[in-house]
Amino acid sequence: AQKVTQAQTEISVVEKEDVTLDCVYETRDTTYYLFWYKQPPSGELVFLIRRNSFDEQNEISGRYSWNFQKSTSSFNFTITASQVVDSAVYFCALRLEYGNKLVFGAGTILRVKS
Amino acid sequence: DVKVTQSSRYLVKRTGEKVFLECVQDMDHENMFWYRQDPGLGLRLIYFSYDVKMKEKGDIPEGYSVSREKKERFSLILESASTNQTSMYLCASSLSPYASGNLEQYFGPGTRLTVT
Numbered sequence: 089a090q091k092v093t094q095a096q097t098e099i100s101v102v103e104k105e106d107v108t109l110d111c112v113y114e115t116r117d118t119t120y121y122l123f124w125y126k127q128p129p130s131g132e133l134v135f136l137i138r139r140n141s142f143d144e145q146n147e148i149s150g151r152y153s154w155n156f157q158k159s160t161s162s163f164n165f166t167i168t169a170s171q172v173v174d175s176a177v178y179f180c181a182l183r184l185e186y187g188n189k190l191v192f193g194a195g196t197i198l199r200v201k202s
Numbered sequence: 203d204v205k206v207t208q209s210s211r212y213l214v215k216r217t218g219e220k221v222f223l224e225c226v227q228d229m230d231h232e233n234m235f236w237y238r239q240d241p242g243l244g245l246r247l248i249y250f251s252y253d254v255k256m257k258e259k260g261d262i263p264e265g266y267s268v269s270r271e272k273k274e275r276f277s278l279i280l281e282s283a284s285t286n287q288t289s290m291y292l293c294a295s296s297l298s299p300y301a302s303g304n305l306e307q308y309f310g311p312g313t314r315l316t317v318t
Contacts, residue, residue, distance in 0.1 A: 097242070121305055131211075133292065133309040179244060183305070188233055188252060188296075189260070190307055194244040 090115045092182050094193035101170050102201050109165045109196045111180030119185035122156065122163045127177040127195070139163065170200045205229070206310035208293050214316045221280040223313050225293030232298040234276035235307065236260075236268060239290040251276055252298065283317045290314050 091114040101107045113122065124136040137147065139156050147154045151168045167174055177197050181190040209224035227234065233252050237245040237260075247260030251270040265287060269277045276295075280287055291314075294307040 094244075123306065125309075131290065131292075131312040131314075133294075135306045135308070138306060188250060188258075188298075189235075189247055190245075192244040192246075194242055 090117075090120075090182050090184065090191045092180050092191050092193035094178075094180055094196050096196045097194070098197040098199070100199045100201065103172060104169050106166060106168050107170050107198065107200075109167075109178050109180075109198065111163045111165065111193060113161050113163065113180070113182045115182060115184070117184050121183045121185070123181040123183070123190065124154065124163075124165050125179045125181065127179065129176070133179065136165075167198075170198075172200050172202050174198060175200045206293055206295055206308050208291075208310040208313050210313050211311060212314050212316075214318065215280075215283050216318055217284060219280075219283050219317075221283050221315065221317075223278040223280075223291055223293075223315070225276045225278070225295075225310055226274055227276075227293075227295035227308070228274065229295065229308070230273065231295035231308075232273075233296045233307075234270065235294040235296075236266075236276065236278045237292040237294065238262065239292055239312070245292065248278065283315075285317050288315060288317045 093112045120141045122139045125133045127133045153166045155164045177195045179195045180193045183190050206227045235250040236248040239245050249268040251257045267279045290312050292312045293310040296307040
C-alpha cells in the first residue's frame with residue numbers, strides 16, 4: 089500500500105524567511121509520480137509540480153524549489169524568501185504509474201506573517 | 203485551462219436529508235473523483251469514475267453513492283445526511299493514466315457542507 093507522510097502539521101514564518109515543507113512517501117512500486125499542491129484560503133487545490141520516480145533532478149521555479157531523494161523516499165519543497173501570499177495548506181501526493189488514484193499526505197499549514 | 207466547477211460553495215442540510223453535490227469538467231477527462239477533506243486527515247477518496255456509468259469505491263465510500271451519466275458530470279449523493287458528513291467536498295478530474303498528456307488531477311473550488 090502507498091502512504092504519504094507530512095510530519096509538519098503547521099509552520100509559521102516571518103516574511104522573507106526560507107521555509108522547507110517535508111514529504112516522505114512509501115511505495116513498493118518502482119515507477120510512480122509525486123505531486124505538490126497548494127490550497128489557498130479560497131479552497132481550490134492548485135497543482136504546483138509533478139516529478140516521476142526516474143527523474144531525481146531537483147527543480148527550481150522562481151522562489152520554489154523541490155528536492156527529490158529516492159534514497160530517503162523524500163520529496164521536500166522549499167520556498168525561498170516567503171511572502172504572505174504563500175500562506176496556504178500544502179499537500180504532497182503520490183500516484184502509481186498506471187494508477188488512477190492520488191494518495192495524499194495530511195497537509196502542512198503554512199502561515200507567513202508580515 | 204481545465205475548468206472543474208461544483209454546484210455550490212456552501213450548503214447547509216438537515217440530518218436525514220438527501221443531498222446532491224454536482225461536479226462538471228470541461229476538458230473531456232476520463233477520470234473524475236470525489237474527495238472529502240477534514241483537518242489533520244488530508245484528502246480522502248470517496249469514489250471515482252473512469253468512464254460513463256463506471257465507478258469504483260475509494261477509501262471511505264460508506265454513506266455515499268455516485269452517478270456518472272455523462273462524461274463531463276459526476277454527482278455525489280448522500281442518501282441520508284448525517285452530522286459526521288459535515289466536511290469540505292472536493293471534486294477533481296484527470297486524464298486516464300493510459301493517455302498521453304498531463305497526469306495531474308484538476309480540482310474544483312470545493313463545497314463546504316454542514317449537516318445540522
